[in-house]
Amino acid sequence: MITLFIKALVDSFLWCFGKNKLSILTYHRVGGTGDALAMDEILFEQHLIWIKRYLRPISLAEGLALQAKGILPRGSVSITVDDGYVDSYNIIFPLLKKYELKATFFISTIGFENGYLWDEKVAFIIMKTKLTEINFNNQKYSLLTHKERIACLTDCLAKIKYETITERDALIDQLVIQSQQTETPQQFLTKEQTVHLHKSGMGIGSHTHTHPILLKENASIALDEIKQSKAILEGIINSPIKYFAYPNGKFGLDFDVTHIEMVKKSGFLAALSTDKGILKDQKTDGFQIKRFTPWDETELKFVLRLALNYCQ
Ligand SMILES: [Zn+2]
Known part of the structure; x- marks a missing residue:
């Protein structure tokens, strides 16, 4: 009964405001090990169930392609996961497979060398x-x-x-x-796991090499961070890396128009920020695409907040 009520509510929001808009969700670490601030695994799985129940999950690449043509279904939503920690493979990937979902993983490539960021x-x-x-x-x-x-x-x-x-x-x-702690445990994706994610239909994107605040670095270091990560990832998956996510990701605070130009010149097709919002027009916003970070623990709050994201 409650499911039908939420569904009717969400559908009415989407009918009024959802035309050709792509909502992109941002996740980071999931699971009990490592980061004290990671999302609980059970809650993450619940999010996937709710996304499938009320919205239309779609891969980032497909969502962007359909949106550019103006034929994106209402309620389309893409999942992205930033940084490249191993829970992307051990926890997030099996759950995505379980629910037949796709995500794009944005990776900071120094993690392959160090085993952490x-x-x-x-x-x-x-x-x-x-x-x-x-x-x-x-x-x-x-x-x-x-x-x-x-x-x-x-x-x-x-x-x-x-x-x-x-x-x-x-x-x-x-x-x-x-x-006197010089060693930090390995907790990053390996190159082999990254290849497996790619071959399983998951998206792989760049998130710089060392995860700096681009706005704090001089132009040559910033450009090198962007290009190096793209080249390393392309070498690993043997395929073009088309999408970029700005570290920390707030426009004006973490990156600005100079970095947008660098990303364009480096050959990316689109770039994602962490500013809150939804993608309405790739021509104007394709290199500073807004995203949405969901943390709600109840079905109604989670779905309502997501539905409200389409109302802008
Ligand atoms: Zn990050």
Whole structure:
């Protein structure tokens, strides 16, 4: 009964506002290991069930192609997963197969060499060190309780994120030296897993090489980050990489028009931000496509918020 009620509500929204619009969902890490801030696996599976029940899931490539022709079905929604952590393969991929869904995975390619991205190195040090306090950037943090460690981690990530790559590495070195933790566990996709995702019909996209804030880097470093990741991924899957997702992804804060031009010149067909919204027109917005990050834990909230995303 409740399902029929939600379905009628969503269909009426889509009928009024959903014409030729592509909603693109953003996910990151899923599952209990690694990132303390990862989405719960059961909730992620629930999201997939709700997406199938009320909307029309479609691959990003197909969604963009149909939208460009003006024939995208109402309620079309594409799934994207950023960064390239191994739960993309171990948890997300099996669930996508179970529900016959497709997603596009945006990968920061330094993870293939290191086995992690910079944020997980910081997380591993702070959450696992035997130290009961740590100094970071002239501030002392107590690490006696789990709650204090989470607070310290949140603070450190926020401070490091908006530094240049060079400054970021120097700040992380402060933590490595104090904790004497030089090793971070492998938790990234392997090249073989990436090939398997691609051969199974999943999309593979670029997310730069080292996941910097492009706006903080000079032009040559930013361009190199964009081009290098594309070349590495094309070498791995032996196929063109057509789509790009800006790290952190907020226009004006993390990237600007200069980076949009770089992405165009590097041969990508479209690029995705993390600004909230929906794709209505690829001619004007094709290189700063807005996305939507769903976190709701109840069916009604999740579906209503998604339906409301079409009303713009
Ligand atoms: Zn990212």
